[in-house]
Amino acid sequence: MRRRTHYLSPKLRRVPFPEKAGHGLIAAVPIATGELLVVWGGKIVARPVIDELSEVERSYVLQIEDHLFLLANRPIETAEYFNHSCDPNAGLAGQISLVAMRDIDPGEEVCFDYGMSESSDFAEFDCCCGAPNCRGRVRASDWLRPDLQARYRGFFSPYLQRRIDGVAVPLPAAAASRPRPRRVAVSEPAPSEPAFAPVSAAGS
Ligand SMILES: C[S@@+](CC[C@H](N)C(=O)[O-])C[C@H]1O[C@@H](n2cnc3c(N)ncnc32)[C@H](O)[C@@H]1O
Ligand SMILES: [Zn+2]
Secondary structure (H helix, E strand, O other): OOOOOOEEOOOEEEEEEHHHOEEEEEEOOOEOOOOEEEEOOOEEEOHHHHHOOOHHHHOOEEEOOOOOEEEOOOOOOHHHOOEEOOOOOEEEOOOOEEEEOOOEOOOOEOEEOHHHOOOOHHHOEEOOOOOOOOOOEEOOOHHHOHHHHHHOOOOOOHHHHHHHOOOOOOOOOOHHHOOOOOOOOOOOOOOOOOOOOOOOOOOO
């Protein structure tokens, strides 16, 4: 039996949404404000790994930090079918969880605004959420919009909230593309220089 790599609320059902590239999740029973909907699992990868993926594979990626992404496990699990809405009823609670932003009725699709988590160019697409306030396109720059910053305070991924609050710590130069450290062969002699300066004797 395949092991699940996520928590998904038993109140959700997967149904077809052909206009949204396949499927989506609806509430099977009433869901109350604040209820936990999902805790996603997967593999944490950096941008160079994403660049090797197909467009479809990239659509199952969740950005969790400036330079880190959660890549869905294969085969794709039901928890991956949350669609985007410009008028969402769910929002992020931390990096990898979603909660209900308001009470949700049975039959309603459960969606979050991808602008709460995404800020990368590959995550853009034309939106057909049908909301009166639909932006028409989901863009990497959506998190910069003052209207969304006000509406989604408390529901952004923490890395975006830090950017919005101006407390983001810049990455060390080109962290995402830094070459991997050289592997040292077991037989290689130890370097002659100590890694750290020796601690001098007390009082000297
Ligand atoms: C994580 S998948 C969501 C599940 C997807 N509907 C499926 O069945 O595979 C994200 C992708 O779904 C599609 N999608 C999600 N919300 C959408 C929306 N509001 N309008 C159009 N396409 C949407 C986009 O192709 C997006 O890249
Ligand atoms: Zn929309």
